[in-house]
Amino acid sequence: MPADDGTAEAHARISTHILDTVSGEPARDVYVRLERRDSEGWRRIDEGRTDADGRLRYRVPLNEWQAGGYRLLFYVEPYLGRDAFFPEIVVAFHVHDAERHYHVPLLLSRYGYTTYRGS
Numbered sequence: 001m002p003a004d005d006g007t008a009e010a011h012a013r014i015s016t017h018i019l020d021t022v023s024g025e026p027a028r029d030v031y032v033r034l035e036r037r038d039s040e041g042w043r044r045i046d047e048g049r050t051d052a053d054g055r056l057r058y059r060v061p062l063n064e065w066q067a068g069g070y071r072l073l074f075y076v077e078p079y080l081g082r083d084a085f086f087p088e089i090v091v092a093f094h095v096h097d098a099e100r101h102y103h104v105p106l107l108l109s110r111y112g113y114t115t116y117r118g119s
Contacts, residue, residue: 013064026054
């Protein structure tokens with residue numbers, strides 16, 4: 001790991017994890033977009049795909065991460081298949097303290113999902 005010389009850009013601590021509750025396996029390669037609400041509506045601030053462990057850690061510069069409304073858009077249809085009942089899932093949440101870590105997991109099945117504030 002390189003030494004921290006103070007020049008590395010700091011990033012917010014926001015992450016997600018998708019677990020397929022039917023297979024008991026992580027949902028790999030699922031596209032997830034992170035958006036922030038502003039005066040003109042929703043604006044994309046980061047996006048990515050879950051890794052082999054079903055996880056995605058966003059790299060949002062601290063100047064883009066502040067208290068306010070956010071949402072994650074999980075595009076699960078390619079993972080679940082064309083007959084998915086929920087082709088995409090939107091999870092909206094509020095950030096009250098931008099200094100804290102925010103982890104928003106998704107427990108996924110073909111006909112349902114659950115989410116919660118993780119740690």
